[in-house]
Amino acid sequence: MGIVLGSNRYGKAEVRVVHVARDGDRHTLRDLNVSTALAGDLDATHLTGDNSQVLPTDSQKNTVYAFARRHGIGSPEAFALLLAEHFVHSQAAIRQARVSVREQLWQRLGPHSFQRRGEEIRTAEVSYDGDRAQVVSGITGLVLMNTTGSEFHGYVRDEYTTLPETTDRILATAVDARWRHLDPDTDWDLAYQQVRDALVAAFVESYSYSLQQTLYEMGHRVLDTRPELAEIRLVLPNRHHLPVDLSPFGLDNPNAVFVATDRPYGVIEGTIRRDDVPAAVGEW
Known part of the structure; x- marks a missing residue:
């Protein structure tokens, strides 16, 4: 060998x-x-x-x-x-x-x-091989939060499940998104701003039953907004905000006081793409 x-x-x-x-x-x-x-x-x-x-x-x-x-x-x-x-x-x-x-x-x-x-x-x-240029744009560290309009329930439960179901929670994330262009001759600044606006608008306007659903809505909105894009990849960490138990102090907590935790955290990843576009040049 x-x-x-x-x-x-x-x-x-x-x-x-x-x-x-x-x-x-x-x-x-x-x-x-x-x-x-x-x-x-x-x-x-x-x-x-x-x-x-x-x-x-x-x-x-x-x-x-x-x-x-x-x-x-x-x-x-x-x-x-x-x-x-x-x-x-x-x-x-x-x-x-x-x-x-x-x-x-x-x-x-x-x-x-x-x-x-x-x-x-x-x-x-940008990847260039002398004949074809592939351009992938992106954004990272776009921090977004909805203080309501998010639920999470109906999930699998096993002997290790302790997470309570909720019909009203804070949904917060730091968007990491990358999108692949089909046309290497684009108004790049305008495209970036419109993709960013679409990501934010979809997050704000979509009622969420899971962060996976929100991810899809954000990616779908981007491809609707920019028809020259082939696909978009999203990584959405779930920045947990947990209600604080105030009962030891004789106080209720109607989703008003939270502790923001930085780790551990859930991570949701996904690609939303068109089904009729050329494949990427290698990995991206």
């Missing part, structure tokens, strides 16, 4: 780049964390230490900064596309580039003043 080299890639992780576009007194701020990963004809560097086909990861880092200056940063997706195409077309040994971006979001306070927007992070990942 022989031993062979399997799939491999290399790159630079978490290159922080902040770009300020100065249009008179009104500035536009982009705050990105960029990671690159390159794959191709790289067997020699693994097997013999021949680095003649290896673009140093330090050069990849410098490319991020140079492209920010040369091209600006219009959106995470557009910037990742530029980088991915550059690495594939400029390096003979590279067959595929993956560029992942996490954008820290800032809320405008004035022409050149900004405030961080809490936990929320915008994400983008």
Whole structure:
């Protein structure tokens, strides 16, 4: 039985780049964390230490900064596309580039003043093989809560079940969503805002009998809103808020006082997709 080299890639992780576009007194701020990963004809560097086909990861880092200056940063997706195409077309040994971006979001306070927007992070990942580009956008850390309009009952009970059924509970989550585009030529900022709005609206407007049901309603609303999207993947942690027993103090608790617990927590995951779209390029 022989031993062979399997799939491999290399790159630079978490290159922080902040770009300020100065249009008179009104500035536009982009705050990105960029990671690159390159794959191709790289067997020699693994097997013999021949680095003649290896673009140093330090050069990849410098490319991020140079492209920010040369091209600006219009959106995470557009910037990742530029980088991915550059690495594939400029390096003979590279067959595929993956560029992942996490954008820290800032809320405008004035022409050149900004405030961080809490936990929320915008994400983008581009994979390019010289012929086809796959763009996956996303959001993480979007914290949402409904203080009513949520039930959970009728579930399986076994000898280890202690959870009481409820017809009125707090439903809270921190949305982690990623959606795959069919068209690599899109108004990325508009698409992001409309997907975010659809996620929030579906959470607010849907009566929930389970977090699974809420997940489906959110994904369905997104695909209804943006017909060019192939699918959306959602991960929804259940941020539990448990009613406090106030009876030792002679007090009732009509769903007014809760303790917020950070662990353990339930996690609900699911993909909502169209049944007539091309398959993804590899894993995403």
